[in-house]
Amino acid sequence: MSARIYHERQVAQLCALHALNNLYQxxxxxxxxxxxGYCYALTPRVWPNPHRSCLGWGNYDVNVIMYAVEQLNCETIWFDRRRDPHCLNLAEIFGFILNIGAAVSLAYYIHLPGVRNRHWIALRRIEGNYYNLDSKLKQPRCIGNELKFxxxxxQQLKPENDHELFIIVRRQRQQQQQEQAEQQRWLRPEYRPMQEESE
Structure with a gap:
């Protein structure tokens, strides 16, 4: 593993923050x-704010992640897990954020049975290989090349896992945005919807 890979470790319920910083390295x-601040930009309410923990420990929702990546000229696309991931055009994708169900524990040691929370994980290609940059890991975990990824x-998107995948893509220049949206460049060409021919 490259020593140059940036990896934040889990603090409180800040996995969304760690996932974003790990994604952008x-x-x-x-x-x-x-x-x-993004929580209150999305919903200007003093308390409680629906986009984070009422205790202020984090636990941010997907709206905050989407708003955050927009600040860096990127957009978040929900991936329909009924599709086979092999339809993805990885060359056009900046990275991924995976949302998984996670057991809730007290002080990281006592697990509460039947109580589950959601956890955000960054996945990204770095120096030719894809890495799991989960903040709960001691260090980044190499997944491997494109096929292995x-x-x-x-495997992650099997129905029994109840995981959600979000694709992060860079926005093109303003005049290209509409064309890019229509083409769905994050999909391989054979999986894109057919465009109606102009008359």
Whole structure:
């Protein structure tokens, strides 16, 4: 594993913050103060805010992640897990954020049976291989090349796992945005919807 891979470890319920910084491979690309601010930009309500924990420990929802990546000229696309991940055009995708069900525990040691929370994980290609940058891991975990990564996604998106995948793509220049949206460049060409021919 490259020593140059940036990896934030889990603190409180800040997995969304860690996933964003791990995705962009930069310390303090986003801060807790920024994400809290995004919560109130999305819903200007003093308390409780629906986009984070009422205790202020984090637990941000997908709306905050989407708003955050927009600040860096990217967009978030929900992936329909009924599709086979092999339809993805990885060359056009910046990275991924996976949302998984996670057991709730007290002080990280006492697990509460039947109580589950959601956890955000960044997945990204770095120096030719894809990595799981989960903040709960001691270090990044190498998944492997494109084929191994697509097989990994297939396993993660099995119905019994109740996981959700979000694709992060960079936006093109303003004049190209409409064309890019129509083409769905994050899909391989053979999986894109057929465009109606102009008369």
């Amino acid at each position: 930069r310390r303090n690309m986003f801060t807790k103060k920024q994400l809290d 697509l097989d990994y996604l297939r």
